[in-house]
Amino acid sequence: MNNSAILITYNKEDSIKESLSLCESAGYQVFKIFKEKYLNSHKFGIGESKVKELIEIIESRKPDVIVFDEILRPVQHYNLASRLKINILDREALILQIFEHRATSKESKLQVKLAQLRYEMSRAKEKVRLAKTGEQPGFFGIGKFEVDVYYNDIKHRMFSVKEKLAKAGKQRALHRQGRKRMGFKIISLAGYTSAGKTTLFNSLTGEDLKKGPELFTTLSTTIRKFTAFNKEILLSDTVGFISKLPTYMIQSFKSTLEELTYADIVVLVVDISDPPIELKKKFASCIKTLIELGVENEKIIYVLNKSDLISPNEIVKKAEILRIKENKKWIPISAAKNQNITRLRELLNDVLKNHIVGKKREPVKFEITYEDRST
Numbered sequence: 001m002n003n004s005a006i007l008i009t010y011n012k013e014d015s016i017k018e019s020l021s022l023c024e025s026a027g028y029q030v031f032k033i034f035k036e037k038y039l040n041s042h043k044f045g046i047g048e049s050k051v052k053e054l055i056e057i058i059e060s061r062k063p064d065v066i067v068f069d070e071i072l073r074p075v076q077h078y079n080l081a082s083r084l085k086i087n088i089l090d091r092e093a094l095i096l097q098i099f100e101h102r103a104t105s106k107e108s109k110l111q112v113k114l115a116q117l118r119y120e121m122s123r124a125k126e127k128v129r130l131a132k133t134g135e136q137p138g139f140f141g142i143g144k145f146e147v148d149v150y151y152n153d154i155k156h157r158m159f160s161v162k163e164k165l166a167k168a169g170k171q172r173a174l175h176r177q178g179r180k181r182m183g184f185k186i187i188s189l190a191g192y193t194s195a196g197k198t199t200l201f202n203s204l205t206g207e208d209l210k211k212g213p214e215l216f217t218t219l220s221t222t223i224r225k226f227t228a229f230n231k232e233i234l235l236s237d238t239v240g241f242i243s244k245l246p247t248y249m250i251q252s253f254k255s256t257l258e259e260l261t262y263a264d265i266v267v268l269v270v271d272i273s274d275p276p277i278e279l280k281k282k283f284a285s286c287i288k289t290l291i292e293l294g295v296e297n298e299k300i301i302y303v304l305n306k307s308d309l310i311s312p313n314e315i316v317k318k319a320e321i322l323r324i325k326e327n328k329k330w331i332p333i334s335a336a337k338n339q340n341i342t343r344l345r346e347l348l349n350d351v352l353k354n355h356i357v358g359k360k361r362e363p364v365k366f367e368i369t370y371e372d373r374s375t
Contacts, residue, residue: 002029006057008046009069011035014278018243019069019091021194026097028065032057039070043079051083058086065089071244074126092119092246107168108256114161115252117154124151169258176262179234185352186223186234188260190290191269192282193240196305200269200335201237204345221256231349236263243285250292261294265301265351272304272318272332283322300329301351307332308339 005028009019016033023030034054039045045068054066065087072080072090080088089097096119099112179186189197202208205224223236236259250257260266268286272279290300302324307315315332319325331347333340
C-alpha cells in the first residue's frame with residue numbers, strides 16, 4: 001500500500017505532471033497538491049501562511065510525508081521539519097529514493113549509495129553549523145558530538161564506495177578496450193526519463209528489458225549486440241535524465257554515463273508527443289547534461305519517438321521548436337510500434353560508414369513516412 005503524501009510544486013502543468021510521476025514512482029499517493037508560483041522563500045521555501053495551512057492538514061489527515069518539488073537548502077529543510085514535525089522530502093531526496101528502489105546491479109547500488117552520501121554530507125555540514133550556534137540540528141534531537149561523528153562517518157563511507165566504484169570503472173575501461181580491439185562500433189542511447197529508450201533498445205536488439213511508464217526504469221548500463229546491414233554493432237542503454245538533476249548525482253553515475261563519451265554515436269531519444277513547453281524543457285535538460293558529460297555535438301542523432309501519436313506536420317513544427325530541423329540529424333520513429341526502425345538502422349549505418357572524427361559529414365536526407373513495420 002502506498003504511503004500518503006502532500007505535494008508542494010510549481011503552478012505549471014509540466015511541473016505538476018512530472019512531480020506526480022516522481023511521487024508515484026517512489027510509492028507515494030498524493031492526496032493534496034499545493035501549487036505555488038515561487039518555491040524560494042528564504043525561511044521555508046514557501047510563505048508562512050502556507051506553513052500554517054500545512055499544519056492544519058497534517059493534524060487532520062496525518063500524511064506520511066511532504067514532498068517539496070524543489071531543492072531545499074539545508075536550513076530550509078531544517079526549518080520546515082522543525083515546524084511541521086513530519087518527514088520532508090525535497091526533489092533530490094525523492095529522486096534518490098526512486099534510484100534506491102530501481103538499482104539492481106552491484107555497480108548501480110554503489111552509485112546510488114554515493115549519491116545518497118553526498119546528499120547527506122551537505123546536510124551534515126549544516127547540522128554541524130547549527131550545533132555550534134546552539135541550535136538543535138533537526139527535530140530528531142541529535143547532539144553536537146553525534147553530528148561530528150556522523151559527519152566523519154559519512155566521509156569514510158564515501159571513500160570506501162569511491163574505491164569500489166573506481167575498481168568497477170577500471171573493469172569497464174578494460175571492456176571498452178577489448179571491444180575497440182575487436183573493431184566493434186558502439187551506439188549509446190540517451191534521453192529524458194520515460195522517453196522510450198528501453199523500448200527502442202528492445203526493438204533494435206530483440207531483448208526484453210523491463211520497460212514502462214515509471215521513471216528511471218534503467219539505472220545500469222546494458223550493452224547488447226544488434227545487426228545492421230551485416231555489421232554487428234554494440235548498443236548501450238543508460239540512465240534517463242531529468243530536469244534539475246544536481247551535478248553530484250551526475251558525478252555519482254559517472255562510470256555509467258561516461259559510456260556516452262566513448263560511443264561512436266549518441267542517439268538522443270525525445271518524446272515528441274510532449275506538449276511544446278514540456279518538450280523544450282526536457283530537451284534543454286538533456287542537452288545540458290550531455291554538455292556536462294563532454295559529449296561532442298557531432299556525435300548526436302535526434303530520434304523523435306512516439307511520433308505515431310501526432311501528425312507529420314506537428315512533428316516538423318516541433319523539430320523547428322527544438323531547432324534541429326535544418327541539420328537533418330533527426331528522424332521520427334515509434335519504438336513501441338516498430339515504425340521507421342529500418343530507416344533508423346539505415347541512418348545509423350550511414351553515419352558509422354561516413355563518420356570521420358574531426359571532419360563534418362554531409363547531412364542524411366530522408367522522408368517522414370511510416371510505411372515501415374520492421375520487427
